[in-house]
Amino acid sequence: xxxxxxxxxxxxxxxxxxxxxxxxxxxxxxxxxxxxxxxxxxxxxxxxxxxxxxxxxxxxxxxxxxxxxxxxxxxxxxxxxxxxxxxxxxxxxxxxxxxxxxxxxxxxxxxxxxxxxxxxxxxxxxxxxxxxxxxxxxxxxxxxxxxxxxxxxxxxxxxxxxxxxxxxxxxxxxxxxxxxxxxxxxxxxxxxxxxxxxxxxxxxxxxxxxxxxxxxxxxxxxxxxxxxxxxxxxxxxxxxxxxxxxxxxxxxxxxxxxxxxxxxxxxxxxxxxxxxxxxxxxxxxxxxxxxxxxxxxxxxxxxxxxxxxxxxxxxxxxxxxxxxxxxxxxxxxxxxxxxxxxxxxxxxxxxxxxxxxxxxxxxxxxxxxxxxxxxxxxxxxxxxxxxxxx
Amino acid sequence: xxxxxxxxxxxxxxxxxxxxxxxxxxxxxxxxxxxxxxxxxxxxxxxxxxxxxxxxxxxxxxxxxxxxxxxxxxxxxxxxxxxxxxxxxxxxxxxxxxxxxxxxxxxxxxxxxxxxxxxxxxxxxxxxxxxxxxxxxxxxxxxxxxxxxxxxxxxxxxxxxxxxxxxxxxxxxxxxxxxxxxxxxxxxxxxxxxxxxxxxxxxxxxxxxxxxxxxxxxxxxxxxxxxxxxxxxxxxxxxxxxxxxxxxxxxxxxxxxxxxxxxxxxxxxxxxxxxxxxxxxxxxxxxxxxxxxxxxxxxxxxxxxxxxxxxxxxxxxxxxxxxxxxxxxxxxxxxxxxxxxxxxxxxxxxxxxxxxxxxxxxxxxxxxxxxxxxxxxxxxxxxxxxxxxx
Numbered sequence: 001x002x003x004x005x006x007x008x009x010x011x012x013x014x015x016x017x018x019x020x021x022x023x024x025x026x027x028x029x030x031x032x033x034x035x036x037x038x039x040x041x042x043x044x045x046x047x048x049x050x051x052x053x054x055x056x057x058x059x060x061x062x063x064x065x066x067x068x069x070x071x072x073x074x075x076x077x078x079x080x081x082x083x084x085x086x087x088x089x090x091x092x093x094x095x096x097x098x099x100x101x102x103x104x105x106x107x108x109x110x111x112x113x114x115x116x117x118x119x120x121x122x123x124x125x126x127x128x129x130x131x132x133x134x135x136x137x138x139x140x141x142x143x144x145x146x147x148x149x150x151x152x153x154x155x156x157x158x159x160x161x162x163x164x165x166x167x168x169x170x171x172x173x174x175x176x177x178x179x180x181x182x183x184x185x186x187x188x189x190x191x192x193x194x195x196x197x198x199x200x201x202x203x204x205x206x207x208x209x210x211x212x213x214x215x216x217x218x219x220x221x222x223x224x225x226x227x228x229x230x231x232x233x234x235x236x237x238x239x240x241x242x243x244x245x246x247x248x249x250x251x252x253x254x255x256x257x258x259x260x261x262x263x264x265x266x267x268x269x270x271x272x273x274x275x276x277x278x279x280x281x282x283x284x285x286x287x288x289x290x291x292x293x294x295x296x297x298x299x300x301x302x303x304x305x306x307x308x309x310x311x312x313x314x315x316x317x318x319x320x321x322x323x324x325x326x327x328x329x330x331x332x333x334x335x336x337x338x339x340x341x342x343x344x345x346x347x348x349x350x351x352x353x354x355x356x357x358x359x360x361x362x363x364x365x366x367x368x369x370x371x372x373x374x375x376x377x378x379x380x381x382x383x384x385x386x387x388x389x390x
Numbered sequence: 391x392x393x394x395x396x397x398x399x400x401x402x403x404x405x406x407x408x409x410x411x412x413x414x415x416x417x418x419x420x421x422x423x424x425x426x427x428x429x430x431x432x433x434x435x436x437x438x439x440x441x442x443x444x445x446x447x448x449x450x451x452x453x454x455x456x457x458x459x460x461x462x463x464x465x466x467x468x469x470x471x472x473x474x475x476x477x478x479x480x481x482x483x484x485x486x487x488x489x490x491x492x493x494x495x496x497x498x499x500x501x502x503x504x505x506x507x508x509x510x511x512x513x514x515x516x517x518x519x520x521x522x523x524x525x526x527x528x529x530x531x532x533x534x535x536x537x538x539x540x541x542x543x544x545x546x547x548x549x550x551x552x553x554x555x556x557x558x559x560x561x562x563x564x565x566x567x568x569x570x571x572x573x574x575x576x577x578x579x580x581x582x583x584x585x586x587x588x589x590x591x592x593x594x595x596x597x598x599x600x601x602x603x604x605x606x607x608x609x610x611x612x613x614x615x616x617x618x619x620x621x622x623x624x625x626x627x628x629x630x631x632x633x634x635x636x637x638x639x640x641x642x643x644x645x646x647x648x649x650x651x652x653x654x655x656x657x658x659x660x661x662x663x664x665x666x667x668x669x670x671x672x673x674x675x676x677x678x679x680x681x682x683x684x685x686x687x688x689x690x691x692x693x694x695x696x697x698x699x700x701x702x703x704x705x706x707x708x709x710x711x712x713x714x715x716x717x718x719x720x721x722x723x724x725x726x727x728x729x730x731x732x733x734x735x736x737x738x739x740x741x742x743x744x745x746x747x748x749x750x751x752x753x754x755x756x757x758x759x760x761x762x763x764x765x766x767x768x769x770x771x772x773x774x775x776x777x778x779x780x
Contacts, residue, residue, distance in 0.1 A: 028439030036442060037434040040660075044427040049418030052426060052623035088478060088627075091650030095489070104494040104516050120645030126494050126516075233442035235655035237478075255510030260481030265625030267657050270430075 019376040020343040021363040024169065024319050030290055031233050032283050039274035043266070051269040054261025057252040059086020059240070063272035067226075067240055070275075077215040079242045085251050087239040088263040090199055090225045094118060094162070097223060098125050100250050101193060106159035107151055111139050113350030113357055115169040115197065118162055128156065129352050138165065138175030141182045148190050160193040166210055167200035170350045170362040171322040172315025174210050184213055187221040196224040200318035202231040202284045205292040209317060219244045228271055230319070231284055236267045295321070297370035298363060301377035306384065321363045322347070328387055330361045337383035342376045409766040410733040411753040414559065414709050420680055421623050422664075422673050429664035433656070441659040444651030447642040449476020449630070453662035457616075457630055460665075467605040469632045475641050477629040478653040480589055480615040484508060484552070487613060488515050490640050491583060496549035497541055501529050503712075503740030503747055505559040505587065508552055518546065519742050528555065528565030531572045538580050550583040556600055557590035560740045560752040561712040562705025564600050574603055577611040586614040590708035592621040592674045595682040599707065609634045618661055620709070621674055626657045685711070687760035688753060691767035696774065711753045712737070718777055720751045727773035732766045 043051045050060070058064065064084050072078030087093035102108070104126035110119060112131035122129060130147055132139045144161075151158045161183070165175040175183070187194045196213045214224035227239035241251065251257070262268065274280065295314075298321055302312055311324040325333070330346035337343060347357025365373055433441045440450070448454065454474050462468030477483035492498070494516035500509060502521035512519060520537055522529045534551075541548045551573070555565040565573070577584045586603045604614035617629035631641065641647070652658065664670065685704075688711055692702055701714040715723070720736035727733060737747025755763060 025444065028443055031439050031442045033434050033438055033442065036656075037431050040430040040434075041427050044423050044430075048423060049421050052421045052423065052625040053418055054415065054619075054624045088654070089650050091646050095646045099485070099489070099514055115649075117645060117649035120648050122645070124489055124645045229444075233656070234444045234651055235442040235659070237650070237654050237656070255507060255512070255514045256481050256485050258510050259505075259507035260479050260627070261624055264478070264627045264654055264657065266426075266623070266627070266660070267654065269625070270656070 017341050018338055018343050019341060019368060019372050019379070021365070021368075021373075021376055022343045022345040023367055024364045025367050026230060026234065026287075027290070027367050027369075030287060032279070035274060035279050035283070036233060036236070036270065039277065039279070040270040042277070043269040043273040046273065047269050051266055053265065055265030055268070056262050057257040058084070058248065059262050060265065060268050060272055062276060063238075063268050064240075066272060066275045071242065075212060075215040080245070082245040082248055083242060085241050085248050086263065086268050087225070087241055089229055089234075089237045089239040090197055090227045091117075091121060092237070092263065093225045093239055093241055094121055094195065094197070096251060096254065096256065097160075097195060097247075098122065098127070100254055101247070102127060102159050103157070106157045109144070109147065109158060109161045109192070110352055111163050111168075112352065113170055113347065113360075114162070114352065115164055116345075116349045116352075118197065119352045122162065130158070131352050132161070134171070134173075136173075138173075138179030139163070139183065141179060141186065144183065145186055145190075148186075148192070158190070158192050160195050161187065162195045162197065164197045164199070165213055166198060167203060167315060167318025168320075169197075169199070169318065170320050170345070170347070171313070172318050172320045173313060173322075174316060177210065180211065180213055180216060184217045184221055188218055194222045196222055198224050199227045199230050201226065203288060203291060203319070204317040205288060205295060206316045214242050220246075223247055231287065232271065232274070232280070236271055237264055238268050238271045291319075291366055294365040294368070294370055294373055298365040298373045298377065301374040305377050305381035319364050319366045321365060322360060323363060324360045325384060326359055328359050328384060330357070330359060333361075333383060333387050336387055337380055340379045340383045340386070342379040342383065344380070407731050408728055408733050409731060409758060409762050409769070411755070411758075411763075411766055412733045412735040413757055414754045415757050416620060416624065416677075417680070417757050417759075420677060422669070425669050425673070426623060426626075426660065426664060429667065429669070430660040432667070433659040433663040436663060437659050441656055443655065445655035445658070446652050447647040448474070448638065449652050450655065450658050450662055452666060453628075453658050454630075456662060456665045461632065465602060465605040470635070472635040472638055473632060475631050475638050476653065476658050477615070477631055479619055479624075479627045479629040480587055480617045481507075481511060482627070482653065483615045483629055483631055484511055484585065484587070486641060486644065486646065487550075487585060487637075488512065488517070490644055491637070492517060492549050493547070496547045499534070499537065499548060499551045499582070500742055501553050501558075502742065503560055503737065503750075504552070504742065505554055506735075506739045506742075508587065509742045512552065520548070521742050522551070524561070524563075526563075528563075528569030529553070529573065531569060531576065534573065535576055535580075538576070538582070548580070548582050550585050551577065552585045552587065554587045554589070555603055556588060557593060557705060557708025558710075559587075559589070559708065560710050560735070560737070561703070562708050562710045563703060563712075564706060567600065570601065570603055570606060574607045574611055578608055584612045586612055588614050589617045589620050591616065593678060593681060593709070594707040595678060595685060596706045604632050610636075613637055621677065622661065622664070622670070626661055627654055628658050628661045681709075681756055684755040684758070684760055684763055688755040688763045688767065691764040695767050695771035697771075709754050709756045711755060712750060713753060714750045715774060716749055718749050718774060720747070720749060723751075723773060723777050726777055727770055730769045730773045730776070732769040732773065734770070
């Protein structure tokens with residue numbers, strides 16, 4: 001995300017003439033304002049001082065209990081009470097995990113491309129970064145294995161793999177079941193921790209969501225980071241971790257929790273009251289329908305307006321379409337496109353070593369209704385045409 | 391704090407026969423439940439999607455604006471808009487500052503005694519710790535200066551001083567104005583950062599609160615951490631930083647903010663709506679009156695029941711009384727006291743090197759009404775007597 005001062009001004013005020021498909025935001029008009037307002041009031045009425053006190057380090061029981069039940073239903077693996085903790089969102093959880101599970105100089109491995117802002121969180125630490133190339137169906141497992149071997153030979157400590165296996169940011173792709181199994185096996189064998197960013201799990205448009213790595217992994221290998229930011233509202237700042245009990249215990253007994261209490265107790269209680277009332281599933285169903293329509297509108301417009309050589313993959317979920325424009329420099333295209341009233345994120349930003357994605361762009365289809373997505377693609381096509389003529 | 395599963399069970403359920411003066415919690419019965427419930431609803435009604443989106447990295451404008459106005463009125467120094475940021479509470483802000491402002495191996499200096507759970511946050515990092523002895527009116531400035539000289543001579547990097555200058559946890563004391571000026575001057579001269587934990591500023595019982603270090607410091611030397619946890623409700627997880635614009639910029643542009651958005655947008659908007667309605671000052675006045683009565687009840691009971699040799703200082707604000715019981719081992723007293731139905735935190739826990747406070751205990755006077763505080767001291771006196779006879 002970027003940091004506009006007023007979120008609902010995005011459409012109208014920030015860059016009035018630009019349709020910004022660079023922003024990975026939910027549409028503010030799809031946020032369930034009234035339901036959250038009512039849930040907050042119910043949380044205070046029902047839980048009283050529980051909702052406003054320091055709270056338990058692993059988060060309020062009502063929210064953990066609801067999540068455990070839902071995860072068991074949807075993922076076929078039920079976390080025990082000591083295998084789940086509430087967080088202040090995925091970024092917060094990632095930040096804490098780095099503090100608690102890494103030493104200075106450890107190597108953090110990432111997919112290439114990967115979510116660029118997670119890389120910024122990693123870069124705020126004294127860690128080394130290593131990139132793993134992405135194949136059609138997930139990271140290149142042989143390359144990952146070779147990387148780890150090389151790092152260990154050099155005396156380095158490959159400590160964790162940060163990844164977005166499901167409805168990936170930026171590509172929209174999913175790892176295949178085979179790659180999921182192989183990477184988990186590799187983590188067990190080589191002793192690194194998989195940090196699974198599972199932000200988009202609820203937003204599946206064409207069928208069931210693939211199994212999380214956490215749900216298929218043996219003990220000790222995967223920490224899965226979930227979130228209500230995409231499925232409910234980013235401003236609640238509420239997410240969760242499912243992991244082995246030793247990771248949860250380390251998270252729950254760290255200095256920050258011991259001093260500060262449960263992360264975000266009031267908001268977590270409001271989310272609990274929202275979920276307990278059965279409001280989550282209908283909201284997710286509404287988002288799926290709206291975003292599926294938008295995804296299809298964007299892809300149809302790409303098929304109609306963009307040159308035949310461009311490559312695009314239909315994401316089965318999430319927020320993003322990854323579009324390759326062979327022969328085009330995305331970074332040089334950007335100013336032309338913005339002059340014509342459309343923006344995007346150039347693909348290179350998602351490669352932590354800057355090597356790759358030169359001809360790719362990431363387009364988010366969640367923030368705007370279909371007609372604006374179509375107009376955005378028309379403008380993009382004009383920009384590509386103008387670019388070709390230079 | 392400790393981590394009871396259900397805050398309002400504290401009195402009745404957790405340790406039913408023990409009055410626990412070890413817990414530095416506000417009294418749950420003094421939390422303004424209804425006002426916060428109404429404020430949350432107003433925040434959603436007034437700010438709509440602004441209240442539920444990612445939010446601006448330095449927090450919602452309405453809360454920053456209210457704070458800037460209030461700080462200007464009360465402290466005689468008005469932070470500019472780029473000199474303040476909203477945080478997820480003091481522990482969260484301290485955690486982030488360590489990530490952003492320290493390198494592995496840097497030395498973090500603390501008062502001795504100091505808030506023990508902040509030390510736990512520091513210990514979760516690859517930092518070194520150094521303790522500065524506390525005199526009657528604040529840290530021993532000559533000793534602090536000598537410590538820094540020694541550290542630098544040894545090639546160490548004394549990077550920050552974490553301190554609670556106002557209504558200290560655990561001692562309840564305040565630094566004198568002279569010590570405040572001298573420590574700020576030393577920080578400027580020696581180039582270390584003062585991290586001022588200002589959690590208790592609003593809770594003054596006998597007169598005006600001393601000036602914050604931030605308000606008297608030249609640019610670049612002090613980061614002041616404020617909080618609504620003690621003055622409103624811990625579960626909101628909302629605090630703020632006032633600091634120089636380069637520190638605020640570093641905080642606002644770090645990877646965590648860039649990815650996650652403003653910390654705790656919804657709760658911060660609810661606090662904004664609460665404060666904008668003029669509800670904060672009456673709430674603080676009510677807390678001051680209640681806690682002043684409790685402090686006095688505790689001190690009177692100590693004067694009546696405890697041996698003449700014990701030493702106690704009347705805290706002018708905050709949550710805590712620091713009681714010295716010469717000749718008594720606080721750690722050995724604790725099990726006796728708990729068997730008799732009262733608990734406390736032994737003084738040694740607040741000395742990060744474990745050296746000091748052997749005959750001291752910290753008593754919190756905020757969680758229980760006066761009658762229970764008096765009963766607690768009666769039990770404590772019995773325990774001391776039993777201890778003397780062993």
